[in-house]
Amino acid sequence: MDANTTIxxxxxxxxxxxxxxxxxxxxxxxxxxxxxxxxxCKFLRDDKELQYNFMMDLTAVDYLGREPRFEVVYHLxxxxxxxxxxxxxxxxxxxxxxxxxxxLWASADWFEREAYDMYGIVFNGHPELRRILLYxxxxxxxxxxxxxxxxxxxxxGPTC
Amino acid sequence: MVADLIESVVKILFxxxxxxxxxxxxxxxxxxxxxxxxQDRVGANRADVFGFxxxxxxxxxxxxxxxxxxxxxxxxxxxxxxxxxxxxxSLTPAIIAFAVIPFGGQYVLFGHHVNxxxxxxxxxxxxxxxxxxxxxxxxVLGGWASNNNWSFLxxxxxxxxxxxxEVVMGLNIIGVIMVYGTLRLSxxxxxxxxxxxxxxxxQPVGFILxxxxxxxxxxxxxxDVAEAESELVAGxxxxxxxxKFVMFWMGEFLEIVTIAxxxxxxxxxxxxLPFVSDRxxxxxFGFAGPDGxxxxxxxxxxxxxxxxxLFFIWLQMTIRWTLPRFRYDQVMRLGWKMFxxxxxxxxxxTGLVLLVK
Amino acid sequence: MSDTAKDLHSEYMVINMGPSHPVTHGTVKFLLxxxxxxIIDMKVDIGYLHRGFEKMCENGTWEQVMPYTDxxxxxxxxxxxxxxxxxxxxxxxxxxxxRCQYIRVIASELARxxxxxxxxxxxxxxxxAFTAFLYFVEARELVWDLIEMLxxxxxxxxxxxxxxxxxxxxxxxKAKTRDxxxxxxxxxxxxxxxxxxxxIFIDRVRxxxxxxxxxxxxxGFTGPCLRACGIPYDVRKFHPYLVYDQMDFEVPVGEKGxxxxxxxxxxxxxxxxxxxxxxxxxxLPSGPINVDMPEYxxxxxxxxxxxxESLIFHFKTVTEGIKxxxxxxYSAVEGANGELGFYLVSDGSGKPYKCRVRPPCFPLTxxxxxxxxxxxxxxxxPTFDMINMIxxxxxx
Numbered sequence: 001m002d003a004n005t006t007i008x009x010x011x012x013x014x015x016x017x018x019x020x021x022x023x024x025x026x027x028x029x030x031x032x033x034x035x036x037x038x039x040x041c042k043f044l045r046d047d048k049e050l051q052y053n054f055m056m057d058l059t060a061v062d063y064l065g066r067e068p069r070f071e072v073v074y075h076l077x078x079x080x081x082x083x084x085x086x087x088x089x090x091x092x093x094x095x096x097x098x099x100x101x102x103x104l105w106a107s108a109d110w111f112e113r114e115a116y117d118m119y120g121i122v123f124n125g126h127p128e129l130r131r132i133l134l135y136x137x138x139x140x141x142x143x144x145x146x147x148x149x150x151x152x153x154x155x156x157g158p159t160c
Numbered sequence: 161m162v163a164d165l166i167e168s169v170v171k172i173l174f175x176x177x178x179x180x181x182x183x184x185x186x187x188x189x190x191x192x193x194x195x196x197x198x199q200d201r202v203g204a205n206r207a208d209v210f211g212f213x214x215x216x217x218x219x220x221x222x223x224x225x226x227x228x229x230x231x232x233x234x235x236x237x238x239x240x241x242x243x244x245x246x247x248x249x250s251l252t253p254a255i256i257a258f259a260v261i262p263f264g265g266q267y268v269l270f271g272h273h274v275n276x277x278x279x280x281x282x283x284x285x286x287x288x289x290x291x292x293x294x295x296x297x298x299x300v301l302g303g304w305a306s307n308n309n310w311s312f313l314x315x316x317x318x319x320x321x322x323x324x325x326e327v328v329m330g331l332n333i334i335g336v337i338m339v340y341g342t343l344r345l346s347x348x349x350x351x352x353x354x355x356x357x358x359x360x361x362x363q364p365v366g367f368i369l370x371x372x373x374x375x376x377x378x379x380x381x382x383x384d385v386a387e388a389e390s391e392l393v394a395g396x397x398x399x400x401x402x403x404k405f406v407m408f409w410m411g412e413f414l415e416i417v418t419i420a421x422x423x424x425x426x427x428x429x430x431x432x433l434p435f436v437s438d439r440x441x442x443x444x445f446g447f448a449g450p451d452g453x454x455x456x457x458x459x460x461x462x463x464x465x466x467x468x469x470l471f472f473i474w475l476q477m478t479i480r481w482t483l484p485r486f487r488y489d490q491v492m493r494l495g496w497k498m499f500x501x502x503x504x505x506x507x508x509x510t511g512l513v514l515l516v517k
Numbered sequence: 518m519s520d521t522a523k524d525l526h527s528e529y530m531v532i533n534m535g536p537s538h539p540v541t542h543g544t545v546k547f548l549l550x551x552x553x554x555x556i557i558d559m560k561v562d563i564g565y566l567h568r569g570f571e572k573m574c575e576n577g578t579w580e581q582v583m584p585y586t587d588x589x590x591x592x593x594x595x596x597x598x599x600x601x602x603x604x605x606x607x608x609x610x611x612x613x614x615x616r617c618q619y620i621r622v623i624a625s626e627l628a629r630x631x632x633x634x635x636x637x638x639x640x641x642x643x644x645x646a647f648t649a650f651l652y653f654v655e656a657r658e659l660v661w662d663l664i665e666m667l668x669x670x671x672x673x674x675x676x677x678x679x680x681x682x683x684x685x686x687x688x689x690x691k692a693k694t695r696d697x698x699x700x701x702x703x704x705x706x707x708x709x710x711x712x713x714x715x716x717i718f719i720d721r722v723r724x725x726x727x728x729x730x731x732x733x734x735x736x737g738f739t740g741p742c743l744r745a746c747g748i749p750y751d752v753r754k755f756h757p758y759l760v761y762d763q764m765d766f767e768v769p770v771g772e773k774g775x776x777x778x779x780x781x782x783x784x785x786x787x788x789x790x791x792x793x794x795x796x797x798x799x800x801l802p803s804g805p806i807n808v809d810m811p812e813y814x815x816x817x818x819x820x821x822x823x824x825x826e827s828l829i830f831h832f833k834t835v836t837e838g839i840k841x842x843x844x845x846x847y848s849a850v851e852g853a854n855g856e857l858g859f860y861l862v863s864d865g866s867g868k869p870y871k872c873r874v875r876p877p878c879f880p881l882t883x884x885x886x887x888x889x890x891x892x893x894x895x896x897x898x899p900t901f902d903m904i905n906m907i908x909x910x911x912x913x
Contacts, residue, residue: 024844025607053734057847057858057875073860075847075875079734079748082755086847107737110883118571133564133912142572149576199651309532313554313894381645382717390540390643390898482711484718485645487895488554 006030006050006085014040029086034072037089038099044076044085045104052076052085055105058112060091060119064145068092070121074101097122100129118143163272171278175258178466179414185220187413187473192216194474195481223406230402235307238399242305247400247407250298253291254414260284261421262346264431264461265438267454274454276431276461277346284345285333288422289326292377295411296322299379299386302408303396314395317488318386322377324495329373331503335366335510336426349430353437359427365506367427369499374419375476376491378412382483385491420472421465428468431461529557536565540643540898544908545882547897554893559886566908574872578838579605580679582872587673589874590910592635593628593853595664598677603758604848604859605679609813609841617682617806618759622797624667624676625759625850626790630701631660632853632905633741633783633790640780640902641712644721649711656704659697666690679839680814681807691798698791705787713784722776726888726900733774736887737880740855741782742904746774752851763800764793779903813839838867845871854878854905876910 007021010030017036022029032040044052054077061071068090076085091098100123101108112123113132120141123129131138137155140147152158189204193216196203207218234243261284264276281287296319303315339362340348352358360367376383387395397408424430432438441460445453486494530551535541544566550558570589574582586601587594599621606613613621638653661671666687668676676683712718728738730746743750751768753761769785771778807814811830820827843865849858855877862871881904888900 025610025846027845027847029845055737056739056849056856057860057873059860059871059873061862061871073873075858075860079750084756084847086845105737106732106735107880107883110879114879131564133567135564142569143575147572149572195647199648200655201651309530384645385895388645388895390645391895393539481648483646484641484649484712484715484721486717487721487893489893490717490720 006044006083009047009050010040010044013043027084027086029088031071031088031090034089034091034098037087038101038104040087041074041076041101041104044087049081050078050083051080052078052083054079055101055107055111056084058101058108058115060115060121060143062119062143062145070096070119072098072115072121091121096120097124099124100126102126117141120144167272167274168278171276175263175278176255179255179258179417180410183417184410184413185224187416188223188409189216189220190473191477191480192219194477198478198481227402227406232404233399233401235399237307239305239307242301243399244404246298246302246305246396247404247411248298249301250295251407251411251414253295254411254418257288257291257418258414258421260287260345261418261425262349262430263421263465264458265350266346267438267442267458268450269454269458270451274458275346276458280344280346282344284348285337285343288418289330289333292415293322293326295415296326298408298411299396302400306396306399308399310393311396311398314386314388314392314398317388317392318379318396321379321383321386321488321491321495324492325373325376325499328495328499328503329370329377331500331507332366332370332373333426335363335503335506338507338510338514339363345425349425349432352429353432355429355432355434358429363427363506363510365502366510367423369503369506370426371419371423373495373499374423375479376495378415378419380412380416380476381480382486383491384485385488388485416473416476417469419476420469423472424465424468428472431465433460433464534894534897536562540901542908544912545906547885549894551894554895556889556892556894556897559890561882561885563882563908564912566912568913570874570913571872574869576868578867579841579869580834580838582869583677583679584673584675586874587675588909589876589913590632590852590854590857590878590907591672592907593632594672594674595624595628595668595676596632596850596852596857598674599625599759600848600850600852600857601859602677602679603850604846604861605841607848608844608846608861608863609679609839611680611808611810611813613681613808614805615760615802616685616804617808619797619801620682620686620806621677622759622761622764623686623794624664624674626793626797627660627664627667628674629851629853630787630790630794631657631664633787634660636853636902636905637708637712637780637783640899641708643898643902644718646711646715646718649708652704652708652711656701659700663690663694663697666693678807678814680810685806686801694794694798698795701791705784709784713781719777721895722780722899722903724773724775725892725896726776726779726903728774728884728888730774732884732887736884738855738884739880740852740877741779741786742774742881743855744768745771745778745782747772752849752856756849758848758850760797761793764796766790766793766796776899776903813841840865840867849875852877854881854907854910874910874913876913878904878906878911882906882911 006028007030010018014036017033018030020031044050056077057075059073061073063069070091071088072091074087089098100112110132112126115121116129117131117133118141139153193203204216204219205213207222209218234240259278260281262277266275299318300315303311336359337343340351342348379386397405438457441457442453445456448456532549532551534547534549536546546562548560549556570585573585583598586597589597634653634657638650641649665671668674668683728746730748733743733746747770749768749770754768766789769782771782811827815831816827821831841863843863845862847858847860849856857877858875860873861869864870889896
């Protein structure tokens with residue numbers, strides 16, 4: 001099997017959904033439409049020749065000024081084939097939500113909560129989507145690029 | 161009459177000073193130093209007077225000053241009366257129990273008959289048990305009155321554990337009582353003048369069970385589930401500070417001494433040196449005149465007794481710093497499913513042997 | 518009896534374990550629902566040590582991130598340094614000199630040893646085996662002495678640089694390592710005697726906190742906790758980085774995935790890591806420790822004084838930071854707790870656009886309720902110790 005198996009298979013199976021692929025520095029990456037994310041993830045996990053059984057990491061990136069603004073990034077790993085794969089999906093600010101993949105990988109639970117906490121991206125179908133690292137009354141989402149680094153939270157009080 | 165009074169007062173003062181004045185502060189130091197030795201450390205050595213640290217011996221004094229000047233803290237919502245009462249209930253039995261433990265034989269001093277035991281009760285062992293079970297009230301009350309969930313859990317654990325192990329301990333003692341045929345501790349001690357009649361030879365299984373149960377009864381590692389600092393913060397004395405906390409702590413240390421004393425009396429020949437009777441001692445010291453010989457014999461008795469006590473204290477400390485902690489259900493299982501049947505079998509076999517004899 | 522029990526009013530005890538509780542180390546809170554001593558429900562609350570790692574990284578230069586990584590897993594900071602440096606180097610596309618790679622392996626393994634020491638020591642302490650704790654803390658002190666010799670600091674190492682290292686191995690490092698490892702092996706044997714065959718210890722950790730392999734994968738377990746389930750996934754073997762492919766070492770695995778296996782795997786990994794350090798010290802090649810790329814790695818003082826391009830790039834990299842090409846990479850190393858991944862996004866400027874850490878203990882902590890539900894309060898202690906949740910890494 002050649003190195004781009006996953007990308008090729010994805011392209012063959014979901015020609016409509018995969019909008020972009022690259023393998024920068026050897027990291028296979030596919031950008032998919034967010035509507036089909038859950039399906040694609042399920043395919044990646046369950047396909048006999050892929051078996052991405054690990055959801056290693058989930059995070060988001062804020063490309064302020066680009067539309068759609070956010071990218072949710074999933075890092076998958078296949079233990080049987082010792083392969084890594086990155087799958088990304090773009091989320092706009094106005095419609096800031098994506099399907100939750102907790103039903104596929106239990107590890108996504110806290111990672112999705114963290115992404116919600118830091119970027120305000122809502123994961124539809126998440127069993128308990130609430131802040132995880134910050135407290136309930138925290139205002140805003142600190143890792144958004146438009147969150148000023150010196151902003152003070154009301155509970156902390158104004159700068160002296 | 162007056163002589164009796166003087167005798168009693170002297171004995172009480174002696175035991176009091178040995179226990180409260182010597183053992184309870186010194187054991188804290190011993191524990192620190194011994195654990196330090198076992199763990200490649202130096203141990204407490206910072207308290208000094210004019211630059212002399214005296215291998216850390218000033219620490220008990222420094223600690224005493226510290227705890228006496230600490231705020232006596234009663235948490236909000238706590239039952240003030242029982243919160244205050246609990247440490248007393250826990251400490252008092254530990255002191256009183258020593259009253260019936262003999263630390264020497266019977267001598268004639270200046271024409272007066274001297275028995276080296278404070279209260280020579282004919283139900284000596286039962287007396288100790290009665291007071292040991294009182295101590296569990298201290299733990300339960302302390303845990304309940306603190307109005308803290310962790311204390312509460314600790315108190316529950318303590319009460320369950322102490323009750324269970326008292327049963328097993330009582331059954332162990334029955335073997336000893338059957339062998340010696342008396343409840344009076346001074347008589348049990350006197351019977352062990354023959355080296356081969358030491359309890360350890362007559363009741364080896366009983367000794368192991370009794371020692372283990374006694375440690376469990378005292379709630380020290382590996383049975384310290386009631387205070388398990390990693391699970392329950394500090395168990396039933398989580399909400400105690402200052403002098404009240406130290407009373408729990410002293411109760412624990414004095415119980416170590418009591419356990420060591422009881423084991424010495426029941427299983428290790430009490431105040432006797434192997435193969436040496438009190439009569440032989442008095443004869444040996446005959447050169448010092450009748451009273452002098454008796455005094456010297458008494459001193460040898462006391463020294464022998466406390467040497468054995470110290471050994472068992474050391475043994476308890478070593479165990480405490482070697483073993484990890486049981487889990488609560490494992491402690492209970494050990495008590496009810498292992499020790500209880502063994503103790504019953506032990507009684508049965510003892511009875512069989514006595515019958516055959 | 519049963520009728521009385523039915524009539525009695527009873528309710529579950531809901532209790533906060535932490536954040537200031539001896540077993541949670543001040544960095545996590547368990548909200549427990551108890552029926553007697555049995556855990557009916559558990560909620561884990563983290564974030565008490567959140568310091569905004571990513572936000573800080575995005576507002577500093579690429580090099581300024583290095584000291585921050587020390588504070589991720591503060592028990593094995595050198596691995597974090599190496600992991601971050603490797604990720605940035607992958608982003609730029611540079612390969613460091615052989616000597617540098619060997620020294621990085623040595624540094625990582627020393628950090629791993631000290632991490633495992635700390636973990637087992639703390640577990641022993643919390644299970645009441647205070648003596649085992651102090652034995653391993655002594656061993657850790659000795660390893661930290663080595664780390665101090667290597668980089669001048671014991672905990673906040675900040676030793677690795679993008680494209681090289683802060684300094685070369687000091688003189689006498691090999692001899693010192695030999696002495697330290699000799700003593701460490703004695704202490705290891707002592708702790709092994711105190712714990713591995715101790716019935717009480719085994720009773721506390723055996724069959725507690727079991728995670729079946731299938732669930733462990735689904736929950737994203739990596740590192741010793743995954744290997745305890747019998748899955749030999751180790752980044753050092755599966756995606757060899759640095760010179761791990763030239764090292765001879767084994768990856769210990771467990772059978773059941775309970776706390777005892779986690780303990781046993783860690784104990785064996787200490788030995789394997791020592792072997793790696795010794796091999797790396799024996800094979801250590803001579804040569805430079807830094808890449809000769811002035812635009813990414815500062816040159817020596819001498820070069821800066823004598824070579825014009827060194828001087829210019831020194832000035833530029835100090836004032837603006839190094840500028841990796843735009844792109845994104847994910848690079849993983851085997852941290853002491855599992856896969857420590859860095860996902861970096863560069864927009865071509867002097868600051869990271871995104872610097873994401875995949876903390877190995879984050880998914881492990883998430884699985885706490887699954888592992889202890891139905892057990893006793895006392896089971897939280899070994900389970901929480903054995904997943905080795907490090908606040909700095911989990912909360913970032």
